[in-house]
Amino acid sequence: MFARGLKRKCVGHEEDVEGALAGLKTVSSYSLQRQSLLDMSLVKLQLCHMLVEPNLCRSVLIANTVRQIQEEMTQDGTWRAVAPQAAERAPLDRLVSTEILCRAAWEQEGAHPASGLGDSHTQGPVSDLCPVTSAQAPRHPQSGAWEMDGPRENRGSFHKSLDQIFETLETKNPSCMEELFSDVDSPYYDLDTVLTGMMGGARPGPCEGLDGLAPATPGPSSSCKSDLGELDHVVEILVET
Amino acid sequence: MTQVNTTSYKTIKLWKISERDKRPEGYNLKEEDGRYRDPTTVTTLRVPVFRPMDLMVEASPRRIFANAHTYHINSISINSDYETYLSADDLRINLWHLEITDRSFNIVDIKPANMEELTEVITAAEFHPNSCNTFVYSSSKGTIRLCDMRASALCDRHSKLFEEPEDPSNRSFFSEIISSISDVKFSHSGRYMMTRDYLSVKIWDLNMENRPVETYQVHEYLRSKLCSLYENDCIFDKFECCWNGSDSVVMTGSYNNFFRMFDRNTKRDITLEASRENNKPRTVLKPRKVCASGKRKKDEISVDSLDFNKKILHTAWHPKENIIAVATTNNLYIFQDKVN
Numbered sequence: 001m002f003a004r005g006l007k008r009k010c011v012g013h014e015e016d017v018e019g020a021l022a023g024l025k026t027v028s029s030y031s032l033q034r035q036s037l038l039d040m041s042l043v044k045l046q047l048c049h050m051l052v053e054p055n056l057c058r059s060v061l062i063a064n065t066v067r068q069i070q071e072e073m074t075q076d077g078t079w080r081a082v083a084p085q086a087a088e089r090a091p092l093d094r095l096v097s098t099e100i101l102c103r104a105a106w107e108q109e110g111a112h113p114a115s116g117l118g119d120s121h122t123q124g125p126v127s128d129l130c131p132v133t134s135a136q137a138p139r140h141p142q143s144g145a146w147e148m149d150g151p152r153e154n155r156g157s158f159h160k161s162l163d164q165i166f167e168t169l170e171t172k173n174p175s176c177m178e179e180l181f182s183d184v185d186s187p188y189y190d191l192d193t194v195l196t197g198m199m200g201g202a203r204p205g206p207c208e209g210l211d212g213l214a215p216a217t218p219g220p221s222s223s224c225k226s227d228l229g230e231l232d233h234v235v236e237i238l239v240e241t
Numbered sequence: 242m243t244q245v246n247t248t249s250y251k252t253i254k255l256w257k258i259s260e261r262d263k264r265p266e267g268y269n270l271k272e273e274d275g276r277y278r279d280p281t282t283v284t285t286l287r288v289p290v291f292r293p294m295d296l297m298v299e300a301s302p303r304r305i306f307a308n309a310h311t312y313h314i315n316s317i318s319i320n321s322d323y324e325t326y327l328s329a330d331d332l333r334i335n336l337w338h339l340e341i342t343d344r345s346f347n348i349v350d351i352k353p354a355n356m357e358e359l360t361e362v363i364t365a366a367e368f369h370p371n372s373c374n375t376f377v378y379s380s381s382k383g384t385i386r387l388c389d390m391r392a393s394a395l396c397d398r399h400s401k402l403f404e405e406p407e408d409p410s411n412r413s414f415f416s417e418i419i420s421s422i423s424d425v426k427f428s429h430s431g432r433y434m435m436t437r438d439y440l441s442v443k444i445w446d447l448n449m450e451n452r453p454v455e456t457y458q459v460h461e462y463l464r465s466k467l468c469s470l471y472e473n474d475c476i477f478d479k480f481e482c483c484w485n486g487s488d489s490v491v492m493t494g495s496y497n498n499f500f501r502m503f504d505r506n507t508k509r510d511i512t513l514e515a516s517r518e519n520n521k522p523r524t525v526l527k528p529r530k531v532c533a534s535g536k537r538k539k540d541e542i543s544v545d546s547l548d549f550n551k552k553i554l555h556t557a558w559h560p561k562e563n564i565i566a567v568a569t570t571n572n573l574y575i576f577q578d579k580v581n
Contacts (some may be wrong), residue, residue: 037414040472053250056331057362057381058311058477061418064360068414 038069246326247319251402253328254319255304265293294403309335309345322373330367334378336390345547348396349378349388364479365424371431379436383420387447403445405452415467415476423479428488429560435491437482440464442493442503457510460495461546462533475549483558494553498569499529514575515536515553515567525579 041062047060246358247254255557264332267289270278295356310328319326319339334349349366362381369375386399394569407416425568427434433454436443440461441504443453459480461478463470470476475496482493495512520526532541555568563578 034414037468037471044474053313054478055313057364058419058474060359060362061381061421061477064417068417133555 255305331362379422383419
């Protein structure tokens with residue numbers, strides 16, 4: 001993060017740096033947990049449309065939760081703007097598949113300029129958070145399930161957007177399901193990889209609250225009891241918003 | 242003889258339930274086992290009589306109302322005219338006549354032209370107990386709409402909208418999910434209605450739309466566990482609620498096979514458990530208590546020990562007697578008031 005040379009030079013500002021880092025830790029802890037909630041929700045949505053008889057109410061509630069998180073992330077500048085093409089498509093739900101899909105790829109390539117939000121406004125928080133979010137990148141199996149060449153190519157290939165999920169729920173036809181699955185990369189359906197990659201995998205630093213997360217399984221799980229204590233402080237932070 | 246409507250996702254059936262505790266014996270032309278007797282062997286005549294037998298309950302399907310729903314049916318409600326009933330799925334409500342199985346009328350349709358714009362679904366619906374033209378339906382955003390079928394054929398515009406403003410101090414990413422209403426029930430008097438959301442039961446006066454008149458916390462200790470309950474999907478559990486015959490007590494289920502009753506007059510509440518281990522038949526149920534935080538007293542159960550797989554989603558109260566039915570995952574319990 002900071003080169004040795006830089007540290008020695010800035011001896012006088014060490015306290016400031018540490019203070020900033022401490023502040024960064026609190027902010028990034030919440031951001032990580034919010035991100036984790038977002039990821040969990042997206043997995044749930046995916047699992048939803050894999051069911052033979054999807055539950056529309058549940059899908060709608062999860063999708064609304066995703067939108068809420070996105071809106072908040074947009075407001076506090078965490079949400080980096082898409083390539084202009086997608087930004088033209090106004091409905092917020094469209095942003096779900098493209099934005100999240102593409103973030104990991106952009107981090108690997110280097111942060112894109114925040115075109116929609118104005119550079120002067122977002123430069124600070126975006127660069128502050130950069131180290132944190134790039135630390136998340138290793139959690140994805142090395143270009144396995146989240147394999148991508150570039151943002152544009154992946155739109156719609158891996159992650160079905162919300163509208164497609166709802167359309168699936170409408171038709172609910174086994175043959176339809178197969179059609180939807182046919183163009184998805186097979187690594188995606190190694191759910192264990194995806195889930196263990198997301199949760200409980202190698203997570204650096206301020207993520208203690210999330211270490212104990214059990215892999216999400218469809219349907220109620222008896223592991224809830226042991227998880228409750230561990231997730232409490234995750235919830236406290238989330239609920240305090 | 243009773244009639245019961247059931248639904249299995251998209252098909253509605255009307256069943257006749259009958260009890261039989263007597264059977265005829267002493268036919269002249271048939272043996273007891275049903276074989277026909279040779280008429281030439283009959284020398285005397287006798288009058289068949291009814292003799293008692295072990296009680297038998299029979300359910301036979303009388304009508305099948307099929308294929309009017311694209312989405313999962315969440316409610317059926319028979320009208321006070323006993324001629325019509327409504328069925329509700331996630332996006333539509335249909336009106337049926339009990340005698341006509343191949344046709345229904347759509348009275349509410351909230352499906353958007355573009356499914357991408359869908360943000361709210363119908364979660365429950367019920368006819369008013371006295372006004373045969375009035376019904377309500379609840380939504381996943383915590384609103385209840387009261388509709389009058391006389392206003393128009395398609396009741397997309399409500400007569401009344403019941404919604405409580407959100408409490409900003411309790412706001413979280415889960416606020417909307419826990420506000421989703423899982424059940425709505427009119428009081429027997431028809432003056433009030435009760436709604437159940439994830440953490441509470443609310444009583445509404447039909448004349449006041451902007452907030453409920455009473456709110457009862459079912460398991461407020463779960464509020465700090467919402468993230469875990471979201472993760473394991475328990476937050477989507479749909480609990481029902483019910484009134485007693487005099488509308489003075491309301492009841493609903495919870496986790497760990499607990500169910501709760503709230504007395505509207507005394508403002509007292511009680512938590513009871515439906516389990517075979519803890520209750521022998523004919524013993525009085527012992528009140529239970531959940532310890533939310535701090536030191537757990539003897540006989541209290543801590544939140545972390547609750548079994549979230551044991552949930553009581555369905556409860557019912559006899560319309561006249563103090564007899565209740567409580568359904569756990571695998572068993573049905575019938576309890577009654579202790580006889581002094």
